[in-house]
Amino acid sequence: MLDVVLQVRDEGLAALAAGGALPGGELEAGETLEASARRHVDARALGHLEQLETRSLGQQLVTAYLGLVASHVETGGDWHPIARLPRLAAGHREIVLAAQARLRAKLSYTNVGFALAPETFTISELRDIYAAALGHDVSATNLQRVLVRRGVLAPTGDHRGPGRAGGRPAALFRFSSREIQITDQFGFLRPPTL
């Protein structure tokens, strides 16, 4: 049982790892896989948890889980930007990269973003989170239009005063659901409209 816990931090998307290994431990008797995954991390901080893959590392079978922590949550522990991971135990690096790939893919066809963002946020803040997780620039305009049209994002009605640099006050948004949902119709091969 291993956990890959990801959070968007100042230095970009980062993973939790202490002593050159991902958090984890043995599965206890009668324990479900997901319960075990939660037991080995600070479960309160997790905004989302899902199974990644199972592989044989050395002599034992290891099931890896992907956990996401919202960017505003204060967390202790050793965070390492994914771009420059330290030396990790055998196989752990591949698992982290698989977790990153899974997150990047799901950001575009699900509402997983809710697990990376605070309860309410401005579009610019959300854009920064997406940009850090995806590793490339994201247009705030398009991000808002797409997510609102899909019903993933809803305005709260409130606004937040500008920072010290000035600028127009930004509208606050929230994710309409904090359960994971598929929001994209997968491009092609849709059922005929009838």
Add this chain to the structure above:
Amino acid sequence: MLDVVLQVRDEGLAALAAGGALPGGELEAGETLEASARRHVDARALGHLEQLETRSLGQQLVTAYLGLVASHVETGGDWHPIARLPRLAAGHREIVLAAQARLRAKLSYTNVGFALAPETFTISELRDIYAAALGHDVSATNLQRVLVRRGVLAPTGDHRGPGRAGGRPAALFRFSSREIQITDQFGFLRPPTL
């Protein structure tokens, strides 16, 4: 270790199951997961194999694999259309449905189709395979246009004479690659073009 083996047959998409249980068995010492998955089925017939998920069934952990068999391959065994599965052991039905969902999703953004189709085929034949796997009608025109533009399908140059009903001879196609590849750019949040 359990295998969900799917094939498009006359009655539609069907799964292999004998005696109310999916094929499978214990993992042997020193054996990789994938090797074990192959050992429990007719590995020669498989056009594709990938890990599905791991869950605890009763007291033991079970890792399920999804295997695909091309529609023209002659196979023995107990095939059951997914639409009306018989009674299965606890949890097995959910695994079959997860396998079906995985296949349906991947058909639209990868080239997995190669694992369901023969070496060469007409667009109509491919459309029937996709329709059976997806569970709804598929437009042959769109299927051809999309897959050819993506480079997934390539014409062989040959044609196949019409059946007994007459009709224009159909051009033969093949999948340009028989390794699984992601062929869709996932709708939105693409990197900026620069």
Add this chain to the structure above:
DNA sequence: CGAGGTTTTAGACTGTGGGACGAAAACTAT
């Protein structure tokens, strides 16, 4: 050999989703 039926193929039209761009709005600081 021609007429009608069948299947495949090709083309045009349309609608939608999303990328790019620019202008307007709302604020701060000088």
Add this chain to the structure above:
DNA sequence: ATAGTTTTCGTCCCACAGTCTAAAACCTCG
């Protein structure tokens, strides 16, 4: 007031996929 910043709104445009229709190529039957 003026300049600078950030957010927001609107427009243009392109690529992709769904729909429809017509043409092409073959069969069978009279």
